[in-house]
Amino acid sequence: MKEIYTNIHIIGGGLIGLATAYCLSKLSYNIVVSDKKSTFADLNNKDDNRTVAISEGTKNFLEELGVWKSLYKNSEQIKEIKVVDRNFTNNLVFENKRSKSNLGYIIKNKTILKKIYLRLKSMKNVTFISNSNVCSIDYKNNYIYSKSNVSLIKSDLIIAADGKNSKVRNIIKTPLYKKNYNQSALVVCFTHKNSHNNTAYEFFYKNGPLAILPMKKESGNFCSSIVWSNDADILNQLMSIDESELINILNEKIHQSVGKVKKIFSKNLFPLTSHLNSKFYDKRLIYVGDSAHSIHPIAGQGWNLGMRDVKKIFEISKKYHELGIDLGGLEFCKKYNDKSYYDAYQLYQITDKLDYIFKLNKPPFLFIRSLGFDILNKNDKIKNLISDFAMGV
Numbered sequence: 001m002k003e004i005y006t007n008i009h010i011i012g013g014g015l016i017g018l019a020t021a022y023c024l025s026k027l028s029y030n031i032v033v034s035d036k037k038s039t040f041a042d043l044n045n046k047d048d049n050r051t052v053a054i055s056e057g058t059k060n061f062l063e064e065l066g067v068w069k070s071l072y073k074n075s076e077q078i079k080e081i082k083v084v085d086r087n088f089t090n091n092l093v094f095e096n097k098r099s100k101s102n103l104g105y106i107i108k109n110k111t112i113l114k115k116i117y118l119r120l121k122s123m124k125n126v127t128f129i130s131n132s133n134v135c136s137i138d139y140k141n142n143y144i145y146s147k148s149n150v151s152l153i154k155s156d157l158i159i160a161a162d163g164k165n166s167k168v169r170n171i172i173k174t175p176l177y178k179k180n181y182n183q184s185a186l187v188v189c190f191t192h193k194n195s196h197n198n199t200a201y202e203f204f205y206k207n208g209p210l211a212i213l214p215m216k217k218e219s220g221n222f223c224s225s226i227v228w229s230n231d232a233d234i235l236n237q238l239m240s241i242d243e244s245e246l247i248n249i250l251n252e253k254i255h256q257s258v259g260k261v262k263k264i265f266s267k268n269l270f271p272l273t274s275h276l277n278s279k280f281y282d283k284r285l286i287y288v289g290d291s292a293h294s295i296h297p298i299a300g301q302g303w304n305l306g307m308r309d310v311k312k313i314f315e316i317s318k319k320y321h322e323l324g325i326d327l328g329g330l331e332f333c334k335k336y337n338d339k340s341y342y343d344a345y346q347l348y349q350i351t352d353k354l355d356y357i358f359k360l361n362k363p364p365f366l367f368i369r370s371l372g373f374d375i376l377n378k379n380d381k382i383k384n385l386i387s388d389f390a391m392g393v
Ligand SMILES: Cc1cc2nc3c(=O)[nH]c(=O)nc-3n(C[C@H](O)[C@H](O)[C@H](O)COP(=O)(O)OP(=O)(O)OC[C@H]3O[C@@H](n4cnc5c(N)ncnc54)[C@H](O)[C@@H]3O)c2cc1C
Pocket: 011, 012, 013, 014, 015, 016, 017, 034, 035, 036, 037, 051, 052, 053, 054, 132, 133, 134, 161, 162, 163, 164, 166, 167, 168, 185, 187, 227, 270, 288, 289, 290, 291, 297, 299, 300, 301, 302, 303, 304, 305, 306
C-alpha cells in the first residue's frame, strides 16, 4: 500500500473537487486528489451529457482563475429567461437590460471536468489517485490520516468533495438534515427544429418544474437540454418507453418553444433529494460542494453554490498562505464554515420553498401567483433583483 504525505488531500475529483484542486495548486501547496472512479474526467462517456448553468458570479470567478476563456468557447449564452406558470397566459420574461452580461451560460459537465483536469495534469504539485475508496480517517500529531483500499495519506487538511452521499461524512459521523422530495429529475438532451434564440424556459407544472436550457449546436443541429422534475413513478415509465413516444410527450410539454423535438441523444434520471450538513468542518477537515449541501435543481444553482465554497476556500487559503499559518488548523476550518454555511442555508431554503409554492394547485394559490406575475411584469426593480439572484451576483 502506498504511503504519501501531502499538504492537502482532496477526496472526490468531481466538478467541485477538481476546481478546488486547481485554485489551491496556484498557491503552490502539494495536493493529492483521490477518487473511487477508475478515470478522472471520463471524456468518452457519450451517455453523460449533463449540463450546468454557469451563473455570472461563477463566470467572474472562473475568469479570475484564468479558465473562463476555454470554457466560454464551449458554452451557450442565456440572454433571456421565460417563466411560464401552468400556461402561456401567465408568464414572466427576464432579460438583462442593465449591463452587457448574459443571464448565464450552459455547458456540459464533462467539458468543465476535461478543461480543468487537463490543466491540473500538467502541474507538478498535484497527484491523482484513482480507484481509491476511502475507508477510515484518523489523527496523529497534528496530521489527519485517510486510509483507502489503495493508499494511506497523511495530510494537514482533508477537503471532502465526495458528493451528496459523502463517505467521509459517514466516517466522521457529521449529522445532516436530509429531505426526500419523492420525485426524480429527468434530464434529456435533444436536437430540435428551430433555434432556441439563447432563451431558457421554465414551465411550472402541477407536479414540478420543467426547464429547457439552450445548448451549443452539435453537428449543425440546434440542441437543448430538458430538466423535468416529476413523480418518480411517472419518470421511471418515461425512461422505458419508445423514443418516438417520449418525443410526443416532450413536444406536448414544451409547447413548440424551440420547435419540434427531432432526436433524443441522451436521457438520465436523478432522484430528487436535498441535504444540509449540520456543519461544514471537523478537525483538519472541511466539506465542499455536494458533500456539504445539495439543493433542489429548480434554480440550477447547486454547482454554483459549490463554486462559491471554492472561492471562499481560495480567499481564506491565500491569506493563510501569505501569513504562513497552518491551513488545517481549527481556526481555518471554522472560518470557512462561518463564511459558507449561511449562504448554503439561505439557498437551500429558497429553492425548497420555490418548489413548494409552484406546486400549490388550489385556485386561491393560482390566483395569487398570477397576481404576483402581473406585479413583477410591471416592476423592473423587483425583476432586476430576481435576475441578480439567477446570475449569482
Ligand atoms: C438534475 C440535476 C440538474 C442540475 N443542474 C444544475 C445546474 O444547472 N446548475 C448548477 O449549478 N448545478 C446543477 N446541479 C447540481 C450539480 O450537478 C452538483 O451540485 C455538482 O455536480 C456537485 O459537484 P460535486 O463535485 O460536489 O459532486 P459530484 O459531482 O457528485 O462529485 C463527487 C466525486 O466524488 C467521488 N466519490 C464519491 N464517493 C467517493 C469515495 N468514497 N471515495 C473517493 N471518491 C468518491 C465521485 O466519484 C465523484 O467524482 C444539478 C443537479 C441535478 C441532480
